[in-house]
Amino acid sequence: MFARLHLVLFSLLMLLGQYTFAVEQTSYKVENIKDNIYRFSAGHYHSAFMIVDKVALVTDPLNSDAAKYLKSYIKKTFNADIKYMVYSHSHVDHAMGGNELIDKNTTVVSHKFAADDLRLNKVPTALPDLTFTDTLKIELGDSYVLLNYYGPNNGRGNVSMRFMPANVLYVVDWIVLGRMPYKNLIGYDINGMLSSTKAILNEPPFAVFIGGHADTGNRDDVVSYLHYIEDLHAAVRDGMLAGKKLSTLQKEITLEKYSHLKMYQQWLPLNIEGVYNNLVEMGYFNFRSDIDAQF
Numbered sequence: 001m002f003a004r005l006h007l008v009l010f011s012l013l014m015l016l017g018q019y020t021f022a023v024e025q026t027s028y029k030v031e032n033i034k035d036n037i038y039r040f041s042a043g044h045y046h047s048a049f050m051i052v053d054k055v056a057l058v059t060d061p062l063n064s065d066a067a068k069y070l071k072s073y074i075k076k077t078f079n080a081d082i083k084y085m086v087y088s089h090s091h092v093d094h095a096m097g098g099n100e101l102i103d104k105n106t107t108v109v110s111h112k113f114a115a116d117d118l119r120l121n122k123v124p125t126a127l128p129d130l131t132f133t134d135t136l137k138i139e140l141g142d143s144y145v146l147l148n149y150y151g152p153n154n155g156r157g158n159v160s161m162r163f164m165p166a167n168v169l170y171v172v173d174w175i176v177l178g179r180m181p182y183k184n185l186i187g188y189d190i191n192g193m194l195s196s197t198k199a200i201l202n203e204p205p206f207a208v209f210i211g212g213h214a215d216t217g218n219r220d221d222v223v224s225y226l227h228y229i230e231d232l233h234a235a236v237r238d239g240m241l242a243g244k245k246l247s248t249l250q251k252e253i254t255l256e257k258y259s260h261l262k263m264y265q266q267w268l269p270l271n272i273e274g275v276y277n278n279l280v281e282m283g284y285f286n287f288r289s290d291i292d293a294q295f
């Protein structure tokens with residue numbers, strides 16, 4: 001009897017052990033991208049930071065554990081205080097952990113809409129104490145960061161950050177290099193993404209691009225990304241105008257030109273669904289009398 005009980009307990013422990021073993025550990029990594037600009041990676045998430053003498057300007061904290069890791073890394077490696085923390089946008093998968101990253105005297109910065117969202121949604125992270133609406137320049141010694149808002153694209157108050165003089169651009173979620181945009185584009189404004197990405201390409205050229213996910217790249221990579229979004233958007237829109245159902249569009253649209261992108265096979269049908277839903281929810285395609293289709 002005891003032997004049997006032991007066997008059961010043993011099997012249970014084995015199962016639990018296997019389960020614990022299967023839980024993925026987040027891996028952290030810091031890379032020097034150019035001059036005084038660094039990319040911090042926590043699993044599939046990235047943020048950027050800048051070091052000037054004994055002072056740091058950090059961006060998205062990502063989450064509590066990642067923020068603790070980054071703060072101790074910056075203290076250990078650069079002996080630097082966190083002077084500024086700048087949120088790219090309001091979404092919690094990038095904005096949590098703010099309290100773990102800041103110092104006592106850190107100025108927390110975001111676009112006004114991102115600050116409003118964090119406050120209204122009672123997000124348990126450090127709330128911004130400096131906000132802006134169009135552009136903001138933050139100076140740190142002989143370096144500076146230019147923040148720019150180009151209108152809605154993903155989340156609220158999602159801004160680009162240009163680190164100067166290194167000329168490194170950091171954008172989260174509305175430009176993704178080397179990988180398909182995330183699944184069914186939850187929280188995206190497809191028309192806004194098109195216009196924001198075009199606006200970035202109309203700015204003076206940048207040396208290196210850092211995204212909140214996937215690869216770093218250059219201006220040509222951002223142009224290729226824009227082409228993907230334009231082609232995806234046009235294919236779904238024109239299919240809808242021709243009265244086609246979502247399932248038909250998912251069968252017919254292949255966009256093979258982009259099959260080199262990571263997650264192409266898995267996420268293309270979801271990207272199509274994302275644009276379709278966006279055109280219904282934000283473009284009111286279901287109210288259009290010129291379209292002969294059931295939505």
Ligand SMILES: [Zn+2]
Pocket residue numbers: 093094172173212213
């Ligand atoms: Zn994201």
